[in-house]
Amino acid sequence: xxxxPRILFLCRGSLHDGLGHVTRSRTVAQRxxxxxxxxxxxxxxxxxxxxxxxRALDFIADADVGTARVWFRxxxxxxxxxxxxxxxxDFCRAIAASALAVGLSPIFDGxxxxxxxxxxxxxxxxxxxxxxxxxxxxxxxxxxVVSSHTTRIPxxxxxxxxxxxxxxxAISMGGTDAANKTLRVLERLKELPQRLLIWLLLGEGYGHSxxxxxxxxxxxxxxxxxxKTNDSMWRILHLCSLVVLAAGTTTYEAAFAGxxxxxxxxxxxxxxxxxxxxAKGAALCAGHSFDESLGALNGLxxxxxxxxxxxxxxxxxxxxxxxxxxxxxxxxxxxxxxxxRTG
Numbered sequence: 001x002x003x004x005p006r007i008l009f010l011c012r013g014s015l016h017d018g019l020g021h022v023t024r025s026r027t028v029a030q031r032x033x034x035x036x037x038x039x040x041x042x043x044x045x046x047x048x049x050x051x052x053x054x055r056a057l058d059f060i061a062d063a064d065v066g067t068a069r070v071w072f073r074x075x076x077x078x079x080x081x082x083x084x085x086x087x088x089x090d091f092c093r094a095i096a097a098s099a100l101a102v103g104l105s106p107i108f109d110g111x112x113x114x115x116x117x118x119x120x121x122x123x124x125x126x127x128x129x130x131x132x133x134x135x136x137x138x139x140x141x142x143x144x145v146v147s148s149h150t151t152r153i154p155x156x157x158x159x160x161x162x163x164x165x166x167x168x169x170a171i172s173m174g175g176t177d178a179a180n181k182t183l184r185v186l187e188r189l190k191e192l193p194q195r196l197l198i199w200l201l202l203g204e205g206y207g208h209s210x211x212x213x214x215x216x217x218x219x220x221x222x223x224x225x226x227x228k229t230n231d232s233m234w235r236i237l238h239l240c241s242l243v244v245l246a247a248g249t250t251t252y253e254a255a256f257a258g259x260x261x262x263x264x265x266x267x268x269x270x271x272x273x274x275x276x277x278x279a280k281g282a283a284l285c286a287g288h289s290f291d292e293s294l295g296a297l298n299g300l301x302x303x304x305x306x307x308x309x310x311x312x313x314x315x316x317x318x319x320x321x322x323x324x325x326x327x328x329x330x331x332x333x334x335x336x337x338x339x340x341r342t343g
Contacts, residue, residue, distance in 0.1 A: 007079040010072075013044040017044065018248070021083040022052070027327045028081065028327045036079075040060075042059065081334070100115055122276055151238070158258060161239060167196055167305045171200050171243070172244070176206060196222045210226055237259055242262065242301070246266075247270060254283070265290070284300055
């Protein structure tokens with residue numbers, strides 16, 4: 001019997017870096033766990049531990065780069081899956097010299113060291129300049145990773161909630177929201193004259209004041225519900241007709257689920273990450289900076305509130321785009337690529 005390959009997942013997850021890389025890597029790692037010996041390292045402050053505990057993964061959630069180097073040397077993996085924005089270049093080169101280096105992050109400063117890279121949209125980064133065939137790029141919505149907890153919203157369920165006179169919307173600015181964008185979005189929404197039901201989905205790493213969020217809405221017509229969520233967020237989103245997001249991995253999960261999204265970009269360079277979903281009618285981009293997005297947000301919400309048929313059209317468009325098999329596809333192609341490489 002052929003020995004199972006050793007696969008090391010290396011990502012970042014902290015209050016500063018957020019948790020999107022962790023949740024994406026976790027989903028792919030779970031698909032590989034039965035076919036490989038998997039270890040999972042998070043370079044971070046430990047806030048990712050609740051996302052990994054109890055999931056049959058051998059992990060460390062509070063590693064530094066030195067610890068990651070030790071695990072890499074001692075585990076001697078055949079494959080290393082990297083999901084992070086930055087990593088010391090000498091470490092990247094050491095990984096590429098002895099293992100198949102695979103990337104899951106569309107923004108990574110060591111991209112040219114990778115042999116294989118998966119990208120969740122056909123739209124490529126405007127700053128990407130690679131040598132021919134390095135890395136081999138597999139790009140498209142078929143590689144969008146969707147958590148197993150993300151479930152489709154049936155059309156009758158969406159129709160029921162979209163027909164309610166009070167629009168129900170959710171706000172999710174990521175698992176940590178270090179900059180407390182949630183508070184700034186809420187301050188902006190307070191200015192809307194029409195009544196909304198607002199669900200604030202606060203991730204495991206949200207460390208700001210819940211009371212400040214409640215106090216911000218005093219005197220407004222809106223009803224607000226605060227929920228600390230992880231996997232349960234999709235049960236809540238089934239009750240909503242619109243979600244305001246930070247244009248990360250959750251935007252693709254929302255498209256799979258069939259909930260229209262308004263996305264607030266940090267800067268225009270990252271627009272390529274959601275451009276295909278916008279072009280195909282599943283999502284909206286509020287602007288190419290966070291301040292610009294905030295300025296446009298209320299107008300977009302008011303427009304969709306007044307045009308419920310457009311919300312329904314976005315719901316239908318979204319559900320045709322992503323099949324939910326991205327993590328399985330990536331896992332299978334990583335193993336096939338390694339098998340072909342080793343002969």
